[in-house]
């Protein structure tokens with residue numbers, strides 16, 4: 164068991180969690196290699212978001228192991244500690260700091276000391292400024308930089324959240340439904356962006372949009388009722404009769 | 414580092430506020446002491462003391478705005494920190510009376526002699542020294558806030574539950590300070606002060622100095638609050654207010670940020686109380702009354718939450734109103750205050766300051782750390 168964990172960036176083994184007797188995650192096991200991008204699909208309520216909640220410390224699993232970097236037990240850490248280890252997350256419902264400007268949203272996420280007195284006396288360095296500019300450019304929000312984030316469209320908020328994710332420079336990115344609410348062109352761009360990110364970082368993407376998943380062109384894990392139903396290329400899992408049954412049967 | 418930090422607090426609004434307060438600190442005492450009484454510009458000692466009291470209320474309001482406006486912590490117990498600072502100052506003033514009390518005991522304040530106590534309780538020691546009392550003015554509220562905040566924020570108590578805890582805190586202190594055996598003068602509190610720092614406390618010059626001290630302390634606290642809110646930490650606070658769990662997921666330990674601003678705010682409230690007591694000449698348990706804390710929240714809402722300057726404006730305006738009403742129509746005041754709060758919540762979610770910002774710009778957005786409309790109410 165530890166043999167598999169070794170060398171992996173994320174390792175889930177026999178993880179289960181119940182909400183009021185309902186098993187949202189049921190004996191889930193999953194291994195992600197460093198530098199790998201994985202797409203996770205599955206019908207509504209399959210447990211995709213809950214899996215991310217477990218990895219990021221929002222939800223404690225009832226049983227099972229969750230290891231980061233082969234050895235760090237994530238079930239013992241809180242959200243901030245996990246984030247500072249280098250695990251970043253984009254939420255299904257885009258959540259940005261509405262009353263802050265677009266630029267401040269990125270600046271807050273920027274990799275830097277998170278201590279109270281570090282932030283109290285913090286002065287933005289030229290290096291940080293150029294990193295912020297670069298990210299704003301990447302997410303195409305340079306023109307909106309001094310506007311409150313509240314005024315962004317749904318798609319722009321998605322991008323801002325991806326920008327905040329980039330700013331954290333995490334080693335592992337968990338991206339929940341990044342293409343929701345985007346046009347086809349935006350969706351394609353998002354796929355390109357994620358592929359570029361995946362060149363250096365490990366990524367897990369949850370998405371319902373099959374065109375998007377195909378554009379990513381990576382290994383796919385199908386989740387159903389809290390456990391892994393199938394794993395492989397998109398074509399392979401699409402041909403899997405059990406997957407077809409789950410998707411058609413709902 | 415500290416100088417650079419404080420300088421960062423001098424934005425346009427802060428420069429104006431400091432200038433106005435410094436001018437008040439100079440001109441009001443000058444007019445009181447130097448101008449003849451029949452001059453139009455003469456400020457009477459009564460008016461000076463009254464306005465000095467408003468300035469201490471403004472400092473209390475500033476401290477409330479820091480936690481409520483910027484971090485979303487609705488404290489309904491800030492009056493407790495104010496009162497504790499006031500009691501620390503009151504204890505110093507009591508010790509200054511010395512043998513001039515009614516019972517002429519060189520060491521024990523009158524109320525202790527009256528209760529036939531034989532010696533000074535341990536916690537009254539040291540309060541004969543001004544520096545020690547000043548330290549306690551900040552430490553006692555600061556430590557209480559730190560301890561309560563440490564438990565509450567670590568267990569992630571938020572929203573209404575936190576407000577209830579703060580309200581319970583001030584209520585518990587109210588009951589405790591009412592007791593004679595607590596050693597703080599029971600329901601009479603501490604009063605009959607004679608002098609402060611060796612100066613007769615009733616003398617016009619002393620009153621003028623206390624007024625100036627209130628204005629300058631308020632200016633100093635304003636610059637600190639402005640620097641804190643303008644810093645990256647201030648932005649984290651607003652992030653916590655708007656989306657607490659999101660802030661955690663980008664790696665900030667929310668509870669530590671809350672604890673910092675909460676404790677800082679309590680220290681400011683304590684200083685306000687310490688300046689209040691020598692000007693009004695008494696401190697008693699009624700300062701712990703939960704309604705006093707609620708009033709402070711209303712001042713902030715009326716002036717404009719999340720603007721700092723709004724807290725000052727709200728405290729002064731509402732208390733002018735209160736003074737006028739309680740003189741002219743005493744029975745109406747509470748209704749007027751309630752009506753004002755409801756009216757502001759419904760029609761002026763960003764308070765007086767937000768209204769002025771809107772009138773000046775002709776748009777809907779004031780620079781009020783962006784509290785969404787309709788969220789000014791708790």
Ligand SMILES: Nc1ncnc2c1ncn2[C@@H]1O[C@H](COP(=O)(O)OP(=O)(O)OP(=O)(O)O)[C@@H](O)[C@H]1O
Nearest residue numbers: 182183187205206207208209210211212213214255
């Ligand atoms: N905190 C919670 N309390 C109770 N039930 C929960 C909680 N979180 C998730 N669930 C339940 O767990 C199941 C899995 O939810 P989850 O959000 O992980 O699904 P999902 O795969 O992300 O679905 P979707 O595609 O709709 O986002 C759902 O039935 C959901 O109602």
Ligand SMILES: [Mg+2]
Nearest residue numbers: 211212213255
């Ligand atoms: Mg989901």
